[in-house]
Amino acid sequence: MNPEDQSLNTKPEVITLEFDEFVKLDNPNKNIIITPRINKDELLVEALKNQVTLELNQELEENTTYVFNFQKSIQDLSEGNPAENLKLVFSTGDQIDSLSLSGRVNTYFPTGRDDFEDILIGLYPIGDTTDLFSGPPYYISQSDSLGNYSINNIKQGDYKAFVWKDQNNSLKAEFKSEKYDFLPDTISIEKNLTDLIFNLSASDLTEFRLQRSSSSTESYDLIFNKNPLEIELTHEQLGKSLFYTTEDKKIKLYSTETISDSTAVKLQLADSIGFTIDTTIWAKFPESDRKPEELTFSANSGKSFLERLKAELTFNKPLRQINYDSLYIPLDSAKRIQIQPEMVSFKDSLRRDILLFDIPIADTLELQIFPLTLADSTFQDFEGQFNAEPLVANYRKIDPETLADQISGRINSQNTPFIVRLRNSKEEIYREIYLENESDFSFERIEAGTYTIQVIEDKNGNQRWDPSNYYQNKLAEKVYYYQNPENQTKEIILKSGWTTEDLIIEPTQSTGLAEKKPVDKQEIQVDK
Secondary structure: OEOOOOEOOOOOOEEEEEOOOOEEEOOHHHHOEEEOOOOHHHOEEEEEOOEEEEEOOOOOOOOOEEEEEOOOOEEEOOOOOEOOOOEEEEEOOOOOOOEEEEEEEEEOOOOOOOOOOOEEEEEEEOOOOOOOOOOOOOEEEEOOOOOEEEEEEEOOEEEEEEEEEOOOOOOOOOOOOOOEEEOOOOEEEOOOEEEEEEEEEOOOOOOOOEEEEEEOOOOEEEEEOOOOOEEEEEOOOEOOOEEEEEEOOEEEEEEOOOEEEEEEEEEEEEOOOOOEEEEEEEEEEOOOOOOOOOOOEEEOOOOEEOOEEEEEEEEOOOEEEEOHHHEEEEOOOOOEEEOOHHHEEEOOOOOOOEEEEEEEOOOOOOOOEEEEEEOOOOEEEOOOOEOOOOEEEEEEEOOHHHEEEEEEEEEOOOOOOEEEEEEOOOOOEEEEEEEOOOOEEEEEEEEOEEEEEEEEEOOOOOOOOOOOEHHHOEOOOOEEEOOOOOOOOOOEEEOOOOEEEEEEEOOOOOOEEOOOOOOOHHHOOOOO
């Protein structure tokens, strides 16, 4: 290599590497990691026969140690084998910076096997005008397949530390589409530091905006750039003649009465990271001769139940009334369970678009499949439209003899409250409990199958997971899973009649430098 590895007082314009056989390049602008940062757009990398040249085309900083980590970017021409552990270190001053930072990356919501491909870790000096969203870091490294990373040859100083999944190879994070994490506090690197932990999760930091509002065929529509998570509407007729539904990035207001003048509706909304909209809109509900939209709906068909059948129907518009005569469960040609009004309720009376069923089923009934049946014209929406299609939604009654009795244990943390979720093999939430002031959990009468247990430390007590907010220097709420201490797998297999007890869920490390556990003096043995 020219300059030679560990060279001092050198400012090369061209770097040359010569090999003992012909070579080729594999995406060098992505795979060659250079610290501190240089402008890769100016870098020109070429391979000719057994030689690779890098034309820098830029001035290097004074008294700075540069590291060119070639990773797998240079391969032999015949078989494509990469040059292993190929790295060039040199300094433009009279010494090589030798400080290092290492640690590992965790993922709060892994999908299947943890994927640590394209995970970058970066350091930005204090006073740098860029951050992980606006420009490449000063020092950069990439994690290995297990999430471990190391940044070497760092100059002593104070830095901000970040990690992100660089899917588009931009060397900076895209907060709309890429997972990331950050260290809230400045990290002072005056000696080698180990065990700096990061926890990846998604958080869209886009400003929350009402983009437009307008009248449609039967509703007044509010269009947002993100989905509102918290919705509070204020109007004197809300829940009486004014209702609303939600769609993707949209709130639709419906009025059962024609309103000739605009009417004021106050909006108080929040997105997932706490950005808010507090405003008043003037909605219009003029008389229209256009044909109303057809009333449609869907059911959560296929769910299982024990003593009480829990069904859910979701409609595209608010309902006005229900014809209970055509709503029933047939048992045979002569018998049926007639659905009564006390078995039905709206999930939200201000919306009236989600209908919940709670139907008691006698133990004496020997059916396994219970078909919730409704005819056409069972439901009528606020515009007078009836459902044109009938529906049969099937629900399966569970044989109690096939259930696992219990799964229970303890979370080895005092950071209550906890959201504890038992998730099935489809990653669906099978059961959820909220522990406000305790660490012991228990789930009873569970269908046989494979499960995982997920824990969310609900720091603000709002009973949901909150993502990070970089602009408010707030980390995401902590998420972790039960892991079998023998084989480190998350999966728990439950069989009928089984009781699984005394599971201990160990929290993963929080973002930051890992805490060192104190040494028990009684365990220290001194050879004499």
